Amino acid sequence: MTIELRPVTDDNFIEWRKTVRHGFGEHVHPDDIVRLRNDRAELDRLVAAVDTKSNRIIGTGGADSYSLTVPGGATVPMAGVAYMTTSVTHRRQGAFSNMMTYIHDAARERGDIISGLWASQSNLYGRFEYGLSINSYDWEIDPRFGDFSHFPNADASNGSTEITFIDADEAGVVLPGIYERMHRQTSGSVDRSSRRWRYQLFDEERVRQGASPLFFAVCEEGGQQTGYVSYRMRRQGDSDMGTLEVIEQVSTTDAAHAAIWRFLLDFDLVGKITAINRPSDDSLWWMLSNPRRLIRKSHDALWVRLLDIPKALEARTYNADGMLKIGLLSDAQPESAGTYVIEIDDSRCSVKKTTDRPDVVMTPADLSAMYLGGVGPGPLFGAGRIKETMAGSLLKLTAMFNTDSDPWCAHYF
Numbered sequence: 001m002t003i004e005l006r007p008v009t010d011d012n013f014i015e016w017r018k019t020v021r022h023g024f025g026e027h028v029h030p031d032d033i034v035r036l037r038n039d040r041a042e043l044d045r046l047v048a049a050v051d052t053k054s055n056r057i058i059g060t061g062g063a064d065s066y067s068l069t070v071p072g073g074a075t076v077p078m079a080g081v082a083y084m085t086t087s088v089t090h091r092r093q094g095a096f097s098n099m100m101t102y103i104h105d106a107a108r109e110r111g112d113i114i115s116g117l118w119a120s121q122s123n124l125y126g127r128f129e130y131g132l133s134i135n136s137y138d139w140e141i142d143p144r145f146g147d148f149s150h151f152p153n154a155d156a157s158n159g160s161t162e163i164t165f166i167d168a169d170e171a172g173v174v175l176p177g178i179y180e181r182m183h184r185q186t187s188g189s190v191d192r193s194s195r196r197w198r199y200q201l202f203d204e205e206r207v208r209q210g211a212s213p214l215f216f217a218v219c220e221e222g223g224q225q226t227g228y229v230s231y232r233m234r235r236q237g238d239s240d241m242g243t244l245e246v247i248e249q250v251s252t253t254d255a256a257h258a259a260i261w262r263f264l265l266d267f268d269l270v271g272k273i274t275a276i277n278r279p280s281d282d283s284l285w286w287m288l289s290n291p292r293r294l295i296r297k298s299h300d301a302l303w304v305r306l307l308d309i310p311k312a313l314e315a316r317t318y319n320a321d322g323m324l325k326i327g328l329l330s331d332a333q334p335e336s337a338g339t340y341v342i343e344i345d346d347s348r349c350s351v352k353k354t355t356d357r358p359d360v361v362m363t364p365a366d367l368s369a370m371y372l373g374g375v376g377p378g379p380l381f382g383a384g385r386i387k388e389t390m391a392g393s394l395l396k397l398t399a400m401f402n403t404d405s406d407p408w409c410a411h412y413f
Contacts, residue, residue, distance in 0.1 A: 001053055003095050005102055008046035012057065013037060016048050020060045023085025024120070029206060039199035040064065046083065047102050049095040058087040061099035063107060064413055066190040068114055069183055071373050071403045072317030072347070078190065079107035079307075080413045081117040100128050104307060113308040113315070116190075118412055122300050129305050129333045131369030134188050134407050136301040137282070139246075139275040145293035146265030146273075150286065152254040161259035162220045171216040171230070172201055178218070178228050179410075181252045188302060188372045188407025208232065211245060217263065219256040227251030229260050233270075241271030249275065250410055258287060277301065279408040280374065302409040304368045309336055310351040312371065317347040320399035327358025327389075328367065336364045344400060359393035362386045373403030 008016050014033055021028040042065060049059030061084045068078040081103055086096045107115055119125050122132075166174060176197050183189040192200065203214050211232040219227035229249040235242035244267060251257040261284050264273060278284075280298075285291045306312040309328075327339045339358045343350050360377075366385050369375045377397045380386045388394045 001051060001093075003058065003090065003093055003098075004050050004052050005098060006048050006050050008043055008048050008062070010037075010043070012048060013041075013043070015057050016046065016060055019048075019057045019087070020083050020085055023060065023087065035199065035202060039195045039202075045079075045103075045106065047099050049086070049090075049099055051090065058090040059095040059099060060085045061096075061103055063103055063115070064196075065110075065112075066116070066413075067183075068116065069185075069187055069189045070312075070316040070371075071187045071407075073184065074315050074317075075184075075191075076114055076312065076315045077110070077112045079103065079110070079112040079115040080190065081115055082413050084117075084120075097128075104128075104305075108307050113306070113311045115305045115307055116409075117303050119300060119303050125303055126365055127332055129330060129336070129364040129368065130303040131305070131365040131367070131371070132300050132375065133304040133369055133372045134300075134302040134374050134409055135280050135298055136408070137278045137280060137296040137298055139273075139278055139284075139297075140295040141265075141273050141293055143244075143265045143267060143270055143273055145288075145290050147289040148258075148262065148287045149289040152258050152283075160221070161226075161255050163217050163259060163263045164220065166216045166218055168201065168203065168214065168216065171214075171228075172197065174218055174225060175201075175216070175228050175230075175250075178225050178252065179250055182250045182410070185252065186408055186410075187403065187405070188374065188409045190409060190411050190413075192411060210234065214247065217260070219251065219259050221253065221255060226253045227256030227260050229264065231264070241269055243272045243274060244270045246273065246275035248410060249278075254283065257283065261287075277410065277412065279406060281406040302372075302407075304371055306336075306364060306368050306371060309340065309364070309367070313340070313342060313351045314349050316349070316371070318344045318349055318400045319347070319402045319404075320396070321345055321347070322396055322400065324393060324396055324400065325354065325356055325359045325390075326367065326397075327361040328364050329361060330364050333364050342400075357389065359390040360386055360388055360397055370401050372407035373401060373405075374407045377401065 017033045046062035048057045051058045063079040063081050066078045066080045067075040211234040230247045232245045321344045323343045330337045341354045
């Protein structure tokens with residue numbers, strides 16, 4: 001039996017898409033195949049692993065093109081790895097690893113300096129030198145316990161806030177601009193193309209899983225739209241208090257964030273509010289009078305791999321000047337192994353390789369985990385993942401990579 005990697009074309013896209021969903025234990029609606037092809041997939045970034053004996057696709061993979069915001073506000077090209085499956089009939093035959101290598105090589109050729117993904121299994125991608133860069137929270141709260149003890153200073157928002165309902169057509173016009181402003185100011189955020197917005201806002205009954213169509217509300221401050229929320233209602237009957245399911249809540253100011261959550265917590269006939277993928281440093285916890293009532297469940301979000309280490313390190317800013325030699329050890333990414341001298345002056349960084357003895361030693365996955373500022377060196381050192389070979393280097397590394405806020409990726413892919 002031979003497994004061969006082949007490009008995905010319009011001729012085999014339907015089989016490829018069905019194989020992706022089968023890999024996740026699902027069937028796919030024919031209309032959703034067309035929707036993915038028209039509104040998301042980039043054929044030249046997809047790959048199929050084919051059993052040459054049967055000529056069937058037994059593995060799938062690919063990437064979406066994104067722009068990732070890094071600490072300091074710069075954006076860099078990122079390959080958003082997705083669609084990764086291998087048939088249970090062809091596991092442990094190298095197809096998955098070969099597809100990952102293919103995707104990474106193709107990404108470098110396109111000029112991507114970072115790749116990122118949301119992992120279906122948290123133990124799967126470390127061997128490909130991905131580091132967990134962002135943790136998020138899923139929330140649940142009974143709105144009866146939604147009183148605020150604190151609220152952002154209204155003066156800081158240049159005026160009062162107003163929440164307005166909008167319909168789905170308006171949402172398609174208004175939401176992208178708000179999201180883009182959030183993306184530009186949020187480390188870890190990725191952009192959304194107009195195609196992906198169509199994919200994101202698709203709302204036919206088959207995707208609702210028994211809940212209502214999407215509702216949308218927008219926050220305005222002084223004539224500026226500064227936040228939005230999309231949500232669904234789920235009720236079993238007229239007497240059921242129901243669950244309000246926040247699908248996405250984005251804001252560009254503290255006042256908008258607080259106003260939208262005040263709006264959500266004031267709903268009548270709601271017994272529970274849930275929200276997914278909330279930032280790890282979200283301020284709602286600190287506004288609530290009884291924060292224990294906000295049930296938070298942590299989960300891994302964006303995993304990152306630095307495809308071009310010097311360019312990636314030079315793209316972000318740093319919180320302390322100085323010079324440090326970082327040693328990277330890797331069997332999976334031998335081209336990245338070696339010692340890198342980073343010299344930071346006025347928050348900007350220059351990088352070069354050296355044969356000198358390193359001050360700290362880690363893997364590319366550990367450096368990737370630290371890159372966006374959501375994971376500090378301390379826990380990695382405590383876990384035995386980072387070794388300090390020069391006294392004081394861990395403190396210097398921590399000061400350099402520290403950021404003022406945690407990264408957040410609102411967009412799941």
